[in-house]
Amino acid sequence: MDIRAYMGFVTLGAIVVLLAEVAAGRHRGVYKRKGEFPLIGLNMAVGRFLIGPSMAVVIALVWGALLPRYSEALSDIPLWLALPLVMLASEFCFYWVHRWAHQGVRNRSLLWMIHRTHHSATYMNVSVWMRLNIFWYVIIPNAWTMSLAIYLGMGEAAGLTMALNAAWNVVTHSDFRWDDAVRRHPIFGRAFRAAEHIIVSPGIHHTHHGFGxxxxxxxxxxxxxxxxxxxxxxxxxxxxxxYKYGLPGHDAHWLEELAYPLVRIDQSRKNAVPSGTQPFAADREPA
Structure with missing residues (x-):
């Protein structure tokens, strides 16, 4: 089974979860800001289906130029070993790029201004997974690490990792919060909290999108x-x-969120640093 089949199943699953959320009333009244639907729709049309595939071609050419002698160099590694290696490496790279993006909130770094689109939603459901700036597809580290893994001959491991990554994004962005009951369970709660040191639960990711x-x-x-x-x-x-989702004080136009830095609107209106998104003095990120 190739990556297209994997992603086809994941996409179908995402649609099923989305429809279940809608049927359960989880989307009712949450889209209060103007431009939410165009932002998500254009991200899908331009980002997911145009820039994303184009970047895949560009990145493949980059690795071929940088490492011309290493094509298929790791193809002999069995899947049972290649899969955890690719997963750990891709997660490590994503962790640091993602962390650097959030550390730029104070000085409004380019990385943060591109990533903020994913965090300005005042709700959490599957649609937030697709609520992105189109240039995030250029800098997201997963595209680079997965392309490298494929170039080195670990294509099946890369395909599985991409599919698992997408499926888990559906789980962790969904408004269905099954994990709360498990975490508070008198018998299973402690074991579940221990597992959360290894696996990202919906609660762990919802916390990342919240403040208060x-x-x-x-x-x-x-x-x-x-x-x-x-x-x-x-x-x-x-x-x-x-307590709440989103970025307190955020007022950017949806077109700017979609295509910053190409589109900049109302630059005279400075977004205040969201107090709820910053660490307390005793728990501040190192400079």
Missing amino acids: RDGASYRNFGVMLSVWDWAFGTLHIPDGRP
């Missing part, structure tokens, strides 16, 4: 694995949902 009580966008940077957050001291296991 149990909200901490300066923590929990992993996608599937929380081992790097645990190793580098940025893991926060919540007790429940965050």
Whole structure:
């Protein structure tokens, strides 16, 4: 089974979860900001189906030029070993790029201004997975690491990792929060909290999108694995949902969120640094 088949199943699953959320009323009244639907729709049309595939071709050419003698160099590694290696390496790279993006919130770094689109939603459901700036497809480290793995001969491991990554994004962005009950369970709760040091639960990622009580966008940077957050001291296991989702004081136009820095609107209106998204003095990120 190739990557197209894997992603086809994941896409179908995402549609099923999305429809279930809608049927359950989880989308009712949450799209309060103007431009939410065009932002998500254009990201899918331009980002997912145009820039994403184009970048895949560009990145493949880059690796071929940089490492001309290493094509298929690791093709003899069995899948049972290649899969965890690719997963750990891709998660490690994503962790640091993702963390650097959030560390740029104070000085409005380019990396943060591109990534903020994913965090300005004041709700959490499957649609947030596709709520991205189109240039995120250029800098997202997964595209580079997966392309490298394929170039080195670990194509099946890369395909499985991409499919698992996409499927887990559906799980962790969904409004269905089955993990809260498990985390509070008197018997299974402790074991589940221990597992959250390894696997990103919906609660761990919802916390990353929130502010206020149990909200901490300066923590929990992993996608599937929380081992790097645990190793580098940025893991926060919540007790429940965050107080609120989004970025307090955020007022950017949806077109700017879609295509910054190509599109800049109302630059005279400076977005205040969201107080709810910054660590407290005793828990501040190192400079």
